[in-house]
Amino acid sequence: xxxxxxxxxxxxxxxxxxxxxxxxxxxxxxxxxxxxxxxxxxxxxxxxxxxxxxxxxxxxxxxxxxxxxxxxxxxxxxxxxxxxxxxxxxxxxxxxxxxxxxxxxxxxxxxxxxxxxxxxxxxxxxxxxxxxxxxxxxxxxxxxxxxxxxxxxxxxxxxxxxxxxxxxxxxxxxxxxxxxxxxxxxxxxxxxxxxxxxxxxxxxxxxxxxxxxxxxxxxxxxxxxxxxxxxxxxxxxxxxxxxxxxxxxxxxxxxxxxxxxxxxxxxxxxxxxxxxxxxxxxxxxxxxxxxxxxxxxxxxxxxxxxxxxxxxxxxxxxxxxxxxxxxxxxxxxxxxxxxxxxxxxxxxxxxxxxxxxxxxxxxxxxxxxxxxxxxxxxxxxxxxxxxxxxxxxxxxxxxxxxxxxxxxxxxxxxxxxxxxxxxxxxxxxxxxxxxxxxxxxxxxxxxxxxxxxxxxxxxxxxxxxxxxxxxxxxxxxxxxxxxxxxxxxxxxxxxxxxxxxxxxxxxxxxxxxxxxxxxxxxxxxxxxxxxxxxxxxxxxxxxxxxxxxxxxxxxxxxxxxxxxxxxxxxxxxxxxxxxxxxxxxxxxxxxxxxxxxxxxxxxxxxxxxxxxxxxxxxxxxxxxxxxxxxxxxxxxxxxxxxxxxxxxxxxxxxxxxxxxxxxxxxxxxxxxxxxxxxxxxxxxxxxxxxxxxxxxxxxxxxxxxxxxxxxxxxxxxxxxxxxxxxxxxxxxxxxxxxxxxxxxxxxxxxxxxxxxxxxxxxxxxxxxxxxxxxxxxxxxxxxxxxxxxxxxxxxxxxxxxxxxxxxxxxxxxxx
Ligand code: C2E
Ligand code: CA
Ligand code: CA
Numbered sequence: 001x002x003x004x005x006x007x008x009x010x011x012x013x014x015x016x017x018x019x020x021x022x023x024x025x026x027x028x029x030x031x032x033x034x035x036x037x038x039x040x041x042x043x044x045x046x047x048x049x050x051x052x053x054x055x056x057x058x059x060x061x062x063x064x065x066x067x068x069x070x071x072x073x074x075x076x077x078x079x080x081x082x083x084x085x086x087x088x089x090x091x092x093x094x095x096x097x098x099x100x101x102x103x104x105x106x107x108x109x110x111x112x113x114x115x116x117x118x119x120x121x122x123x124x125x126x127x128x129x130x131x132x133x134x135x136x137x138x139x140x141x142x143x144x145x146x147x148x149x150x151x152x153x154x155x156x157x158x159x160x161x162x163x164x165x166x167x168x169x170x171x172x173x174x175x176x177x178x179x180x181x182x183x184x185x186x187x188x189x190x191x192x193x194x195x196x197x198x199x200x201x202x203x204x205x206x207x208x209x210x211x212x213x214x215x216x217x218x219x220x221x222x223x224x225x226x227x228x229x230x231x232x233x234x235x236x237x238x239x240x241x242x243x244x245x246x247x248x249x250x251x252x253x254x255x256x257x258x259x260x261x262x263x264x265x266x267x268x269x270x271x272x273x274x275x276x277x278x279x280x281x282x283x284x285x286x287x288x289x290x291x292x293x294x295x296x297x298x299x300x301x302x303x304x305x306x307x308x309x310x311x312x313x314x315x316x317x318x319x320x321x322x323x324x325x326x327x328x329x330x331x332x333x334x335x336x337x338x339x340x341x342x343x344x345x346x347x348x349x350x351x352x353x354x355x356x357x358x359x360x361x362x363x364x365x366x367x368x369x370x371x372x373x374x375x376x377x378x379x380x381x382x383x384x385x386x387x388x389x390x391x392x393x394x395x396x397x398x399x400x401x402x403x404x405x406x407x408x409x410x411x412x413x414x415x416x417x418x419x420x421x422x423x424x425x426x427x428x429x430x431x432x433x434x435x436x437x438x439x440x441x442x443x444x445x446x447x448x449x450x451x452x453x454x455x456x457x458x459x460x461x462x463x464x465x466x467x468x469x470x471x472x473x474x475x476x477x478x479x480x481x482x483x484x485x486x487x488x489x490x491x492x493x494x495x496x497x498x499x500x501x502x503x504x505x506x507x508x509x510x511x512x513x514x515x516x517x518x519x520x521x522x523x524x525x526x527x528x529x530x531x532x533x534x535x536x537x538x539x540x541x542x543x544x545x546x547x548x549x550x551x552x553x554x555x556x557x558x559x560x561x562x563x564x565x566x567x568x569x570x571x572x573x574x575x576x577x578x579x580x581x582x583x584x585x586x587x588x589x590x591x592x593x594x595x596x597x598x599x600x601x602x603x604x605x606x607x608x609x610x611x612x613x614x615x616x617x618x619x620x621x622x623x624x625x626x627x628x629x630x631x632x633x634x635x636x637x638x639x640x641x642x643x644x645x646x647x648x649x650x651x652x653x654x655x656x657x658x659x660x661x662x663x664x665x666x667x668x669x670x671x672x673x674x675x676x677x678x679x680x681x682x683x684x685x686x687x688x689x690x691x692x693x694x695x696x697x698x699x700x701x702x703x704x705x706x707x708x709x710x711x712x713x714x715x716x717x718x719x720x721x722x723x724x725x726x727x728x729x730x731x732x733x734x735x736x737x738x739x740x741x742x743x744x745x746x747x748x749x750x751x752x753x754x755x756x757x758x759x760x761x762x763x764x765x766x767x768x769x770x771x772x773x774x775x776x777x778x779x780x781x782x783x784x785x786x787x788x789x790x791x792x793x794x795x796x797x798x799x800x801x802x803x804x805x806x807x808x809x810x811x812x813x814x815x
Contacts (some may be wrong), residue, residue: 256337
């Protein structure tokens with residue numbers, strides 16, 4: 001395109017370029033011809049007038065010469081030709097007026113028009129060309145000069161007037177030039193030779209000029225056409241843009257006043273468009289915001305701007321996106337701004353909603369974890385004010401899961417909302433109160449002095465531990481709080497949160513419903529805990545775990561009726577470790593299910609070495625109840641070792657029943673269906689125990705050793721023990737007392753009718769081999785032989801299929 005253009009430019013300025021015809025697209029040829037005819041047609045009266053005036057001058061100049069008679073004939077001929085020409089012109093004008101302006105000019109019509117004009121021109125040219133032949137022979141040199149002037153004038157005037165049609169100009173020029181030169185040559189004056197040459201030069205100049213002007217005319221026409229087509233295209237595009245989007249164009253003058261857009265008229269639609277109607281000040285359309293300030297700055301500095309999101313000052317509270325740039329006139333003067341606007345109210349609302357959801361908890365309306373992080377990062381940059389103390393609190397509800405499970409999720413939600421409002425009421429001055437998810441919250445507070453800060457935390461803890469009222473029921477749900485005092489303003493946020501979490505863990509460890517401040521020792525402890533977790537995995541692989549057995553004695557007969565299995569860890573470097581040092585970690589890390597399965601298999605394997613009428617008790621942790629492997633493990637271990645299910649007793653604590661009660665009860669019933677016995681361990685240390693006792697038929701109650709310990713010197717403990725015993729009897733359960741260490745304890749318990757006793761007084765937990773003085777213990781080999789005999793004799797009635805069937809019956813109901 002560029003190359004083409006260049007060639008074109010060069011052509012226009014060289015003689016050869018001027019003479020070469022311009023290429024005109026075929027469909028444009030009649031249009032151009034029509035315009036040529038139109039222009040020349042308008043000039044025709046002048047041409048006619050010029051002819052008449054010139055003819056009059058000639059006749060008057062040479063009336064007294066011998067040529068007068070011939071001149072008479074000549075002028076009549078000229079006038080007649082002129083009259084015919086004018087007549088034809090008037091006729092064609094009338095025809096043109098009647099024509100529908102929208103119909104395109106005809107190819108043949110225009111062609112004929114041009115030809116006709118050329119014929120007329122050549123006729124006139126010939127008439128004028130005859131003049132020198134008539135006049136020159138009868139006049140003197142001076143008069144010949146007059147003829148020359150008239151001829152030159154005719155040549156120039158005529159050609160210029162009809163130059164729009166080069167064919168006509170040429171048809172006129174040729175005969176008139178020939179006539180003039182021949183006329184000059186008829187009179188044998190050497191001076192006339194010069195004039196003849198001059199006439200030829202004139203003719204040449206006129207011819208080139210005509211061609212050049214014609215070329216310019218065609219080029220102008222074509223470029224005008226291109227511009228027109230472009231404008232049409234832009235118009236179409238703009239219309240399409242207006243109709244298909246919610247965008248519109250705007251323009252201001254140099255003062256920022258909205259003006260009409262100089263564009264093909266676009267459909268005016270929507271109130272947004274109306275709001276930008278001309279006359280208004282663009283700045284006054286929007287409510288004051290930071291972005292509006294940016295807009296005003298750009299307008300003032302004559303800078304372009306892009307996608308500014310502005311709040312429109314109208315009752316709908318619309319939002320527009322505005323893009324604009326300064327515009328300048330041809331001489332570079334600033335004349336205003338022009339740009340596009342679009343109504344983004346809807347998408348902005350959606351965007352705002354998404355942003356809100358990404359940063360706020362929909363239930364409580366508090367900032368969420370992501371928001372907390374962002375804000376902490378901001379606040380971490382501002383130093384704590386002199387004398388102030390800042391602390392990050394991590395808060396966790398103690399019984400939330402229980403509320404959710406027993407009262408339902410809507411109640412749980414209600415509880416969370418109440419907690420949120422207590423937090424807001426109590427420390428509304430906090431810099432951040434966020435909900436981290438579930439029943440966890442985080443708070444950043446700043447107080448004047450450490451004492452004020454700790455007082456505030458204590459008060460908050462007290463307030464949160466007060467009972468809640470949810471739809472008429474009183475709910476006790478305390479909170480544990482981990483506190484991290486923020487010392488340096490530039491502390492890493494992740495570390496801060498981790499420390500607060502460790503302090504929270506400590507608060508839970510110290511019995512919940514309390515708060516705890518982070519100390520470096522907590523981090524050390526946590527590290528040790530993590531070490532234990534890793535070690536436990538290894539311990540299971542390396543068979544470092546072992547079971548100890550503690551006998552349970554019938555209080556009436558003194559016979560050993562069963563054993564409780566208690567896990568021990570034979571640590572390669574730390575020696576024998578008791579379960580209190582690792583069971584909690586195993587539960588926290590989830591490895592407890594593997595560990596518990598191992599304990600069950602190991603206990604039932606050992607049970608083979610005990611007399612058939614002796615029971616074996618295994619401790620089950622809350623997480624194990626939810627494990628899908630529990631039932632399968634028990635069924636398989638019972639079958640493999642041919643142990644009668646009634647010999648196996650599972651010891652669970654009340655905490656098992658606190659979470660997801662329905663599921664737990666179903667699972668326990670499923671185990672009972674197999675024939676396994678269930679004992680409630682550590683009875684009296686949990687809470688609301690009676691409720692559970694009614695809902696699930698335990699086989700045994702184990703009175704916690706803390707009561708037994710106090711029997712000798714605490715009346716209350718004796719009363720509680722006795723009451724528990726009566727309760728067990730009323731509910732048809734056996735009762736075992738744990739931690740029996742003294743003769744007097746044994747005596748009291750036997751007297752009040754306790755069924756079984758367990759404690760150091762009878763025996764400490766020991767490896768099985770070391771208990772053979774209390775009951776017969778088979779060697780492994782003897783046990784294996786006994787099992788083989790049992791299988792051979794067909795006595796073996798504990799099959800996997802049978803047990804699984806029993807378990808499945810319940811399972812189907814659970815499903
Ligand atoms: P627990 O089920 O209440 O077990 C009884 C605890 O009391 C045992 O502690 C036992 O050694 C101790 N004990 C027994 N008689 C006396 C006594 O006369 N005086 C005193 N002071 N203590 C006595 P141990 O073996 O340290 O076990 C602690 C806890 O670890 C158990 O409490 C049980 O909850 C848990 N545990 C033990 N083995 C397992 C296991 O295989 N799985 C699970 N999940 N937990 C286990
Ligand atoms: Ca136990
Ligand atoms: Ca116990």
